[in-house]
Amino acid sequence: MKSENISALEISLLLEAIYQKYGYDFREYSKAHINRRIMNRLALSGLEDVSQIQSKILKDETFAYQLLQDLSITVTEMFRDQDFYKSLRENVIPILKTYPFIKIWHAGCATGEEAYSMAIILQEEGLYDRTTIYATDFNQHALNRAKEGIFSNAMMKEYIINYTLSGGKESFSDYYTSSYDNAIMNQSLKKNIVWANHNLVTDSVFAEVHLILCRNVLIYFDNTLQNKVQKIFHDSLINGGILCLGTKEGLRFTDFFEKYTELDKKQRIFKKKY
């Protein structure tokens, strides 16, 4: 067997081992991505090959935990993609205003920057007091950080620009308190966010919601898995509910394209058909 086939097989066995031992399922993730993350870890680990990684994760939980962090991408920003947030204000907020109470699901919220962005918009639009935001991720470490709501001041400088470009109406610095190198998000933004551990790959529907945001999460999944997750989203949304994907993600390659209308084609905002 050629060496490339051996390493593909080794990776597949490693993913199986992670699933069976720890319950995290990366078997239907995009292969080039998984391959790159595992090879990076291999280079840092001093181990000889992927089989040795497999053997090590079975015995060494700290190492396994480190590998799980490698495979779970938590890179995120506040108000990433300013045109999306502009469209959210223009096209989605007016729909949300028609509901007496609002439930929003941030699926794959990582360290929480997008959930806080949403809380800010809702507060400015006078909707936050009747909203519950379920912000979920399978990465508990990321969730813990999200809950703390502490971000570096260096990043906040970037977010101020993002916020302004996305149509922010207030002074962004009023939403947090700075001390030394960090900024702590205001308690008033945190109060209606429920942080919960939920794995899109292995868990199912947990609530009926008016709006789902799942941005730059599905890019890591293969077609089969994207379809599975889209089914969960479709089942979770009320009729007329809104689905927001990342600006480079779509429904076209899934079974669910026909089940939504496009509210904003370019910003990938979809409305579930009645």
Place this chain on the structure above:
Amino acid sequence: MQYEAIVIGVSSGGMTALKFIFSALPAGFSIPIIIVQHVSARSDNEWIKLLNDKSNLNIKEADEKEKIETGNVYIAPSNYHLLIEKDKTFSLTIDEYVNFARPSIDVMFESAAEAYKNKLIGIVLTGSNSDGTKGIKRIKELGGIAIIQDPETAESPNMPASAIAAIQPDYILSLEKIVQLLVKITQTIK
């Protein structure tokens, strides 16, 4: 040798270089081309449309899960890494910056090398950093060929110079000669 894809990494000075190449390549060019051009994270990539207007080829942003087809030129979206799967489709990620860049040339080149092996042509053009060096090295290791823009003809010489220092390039050429070589390679295929 039948080449199946061309990958291009380019940074500062790239807009002029790409405009030159894609105004010159003829319609019906028979190998798909995949490009990482460093741009600001907030770029809306409108420049791709302008480049497309000047070209005989179909130049577009790469979409995730999109199948790579002949006749197309794909450009990495801003603020995402672009990866190529073994089944010749694209994946996008937003992992950390690599070489201070997202998209990073190394990330795209390394995945392209794995996917296309010795059927790949890697090209490093003008740029003022060293992104692309690790990637072009990987392309050579897996049997692909490396074309580097002659640093003396590059608007920013560092990136091609860095690649030349790390590998034995198959060709070190001006943009004009690179276009001629690509046309020749595709004609030999026919």
